[in-house]
Amino acid sequence: MGPLVAAGITAGAVLAVVGLPPVDLHGPxxxxxxMGPLCGGTRGVHAMLLGRLxxxxxxNPLSLVLVPGAVLALVRETVGRVSGRWLNLRVTHRRAALLLALLPLTALTVNQQAHADLLRTGPESGMPTGLLLYAAAAPLIVIVLAVRLRSRRRADPS
Structure with missing residues (x-):
């Protein structure tokens, strides 16, 4: 997860310096x-990195948690790689943890839908770039899932 977090922090830093992308990256x-729970996330992270809390x-209220969480994940990764000791969290009651995670996720989704007018604003490029990216990524996702399923079947001795 470390390289992914590092790439995310780097992308966020670039957004803070260069600004938001001039394309429409919304999903279908x-x-x-x-409006889903991630709507407004790019603009929220951009504002967070500029100190506009x-x-x-x-x-997106999640952006206030996402940026510090990414920094903590990067610190964990660095300390783990340097020291060889990793801070791990074990969840013993998975159903309870899932229910506890669904509550704020539901509240965030309701909040984002309530702010639909704000979240609908954005680049007026005329071209829904997000739809094109989803269309391009769909075959790749199917291939990755098929390869993973096939490798699991080969690894399973039964």
Whole structure:
């Protein structure tokens, strides 16, 4: 997870310096008026990295947790690689943890839908780039899932 987090922090730093991308990266549901829990996330992280906490909260409250969480994950990765000792968290009651995670996720989804007018604003490129990216990524996702399923079947001795 370390390289992914490092790439995310780097991308966030680039966004903070260069600004938001001038393309529409929304998913398919966005065009139907459905705001998911990640809607406004890019603008929220951008605002967070610029120190505009109230703006980050308005776009997506999750951004206030995401940026510090990414920094902590990167610190964990660095300490683990240097010392060979890793801080791990073991969840023993998975159903309870899942239910506890679903509560704030549901609240965030409701919050984002309530702010649909704010979240619908963005680059007016005319081209829904997000839909093109989803269409391009779909075959790749199917291939990756097929390869993983096949490798699991080969690894299973039964």
């Amino acid at each position: 549901w966005h065009y139907l008026g459905v 109230d703006e980050a909260w308005r776009y």
